[in-house]
Amino acid sequence: MTEDDRMNILAIGDIVGSIGCTFLRKKLPDLKKAENIDLVIANGENSADGNGITPASADHIFQSGVDIITNGNHTFRRRECYSRFDECEYLLRPANMPPATTPGRGFTVFDFGRSSAAVINLMGCMFMDSLDDPFAAADRILEELHTNIIIVDFHAEATAEKLALAYYLDGRISAFFGTHTHVQTSDERIMPGGTGYITDVGMTGPYDSVLGVKKELAIEKFRTKMPVRFETAEGSCRLDCIRFTIDDRTGKTTSLKRIEIT
Numbered sequence: 001m002t003e004d005d006r007m008n009i010l011a012i013g014d015i016v017g018s019i020g021c022t023f024l025r026k027k028l029p030d031l032k033k034a035e036n037i038d039l040v041i042a043n044g045e046n047s048a049d050g051n052g053i054t055p056a057s058a059d060h061i062f063q064s065g066v067d068i069i070t071n072g073n074h075t076f077r078r079r080e081c082y083s084r085f086d087e088c089e090y091l092l093r094p095a096n097m098p099p100a101t102t103p104g105r106g107f108t109v110f111d112f113g114r115s116s117a118a119v120i121n122l123m124g125c126m127f128m129d130s131l132d133d134p135f136a137a138a139d140r141i142l143e144e145l146h147t148n149i150i151i152v153d154f155h156a157e158a159t160a161e162k163l164a165l166a167y168y169l170d171g172r173i174s175a176f177f178g179t180h181t182h183v184q185t186s187d188e189r190i191m192p193g194g195t196g197y198i199t200d201v202g203m204t205g206p207y208d209s210v211l212g213v214k215k216e217l218a219i220e221k222f223r224t225k226m227p228v229r230f231e232t233a234e235g236s237c238r239l240d241c242i243r244f245t246i247d248d249r250t251g252k253t254t255s256l257k258r259i260e261i262t
Contacts, residue, residue: 052077124156202240
């Protein structure tokens with residue numbers, strides 16, 4: 001396999017608030033150069049302060065060098081972004097959301113000229129909103145795709161659900177990364193069928209926090225059991241991501257590298 005046969009794809013963990021967006025813009029250009037990245041995917045469902053995604057935060061992420069934005073359970077928290085999901089083919093929402101009532105699309109294909117890559121956004125059902133079966137949704141989408149390189153962002157709570165879906169898709173997709181928990185796992189691997197995998201790629205945002213939220217507010221919520229208006233924390237940030245190197249001819253992951261940028 002030559003350099004021309006390799007595709008380096010970077011998957012970035014949930015971007016939290018304007019502070020996470022600012023840190024992304026500061027760090028991503030050099031990271032792309034260092035890792036020779038061809039395609040960047042980032043989860044943006046918490047990129048607006050207070051969670052959700054707005055047209056402004058989506059534009060900031062795209063302008064920082066991200067090619068495709070995936071989302072999750074906070075996708076439609078901000079109404080001002082609804083029309084953007086219909087207009088932008090690279091701004092995704094989970095494909096197993098009901099198509100009759102939700103704007104946008106759940107997968108897209110990015111054309112590089114010499115090849116193309118599909119990105120599928122799915123959301124879990126365990127401890128999450130009740131949605132269509134992600135296993136069945138993945139099957140339907142895979143029947144429509146005609147590219148060797150297929151990447152899945154599975155936005156889910158349960159580790160078991162993530163592993164089960166990854167094994168179900170092993171050999172049929174190139175790479176699978178989990179989002180939602182905001183904690184990077186150290187279980188990256190290449191599965192038996194050649195699919196690159198990590199349970200959760202992590203978070204891009206303030207590290208001295210509870211999943212990006214000011215820690216005192218999270219503590220208050222847990223202690224009092226009363227509603228608390230969360231605010232994004234401040235301070236030092238970290239960018240969590242993973243690089244998948246994929247053979248363009250076979251669509252299999254040949255290597256992967258878990259990365260934390262401070």
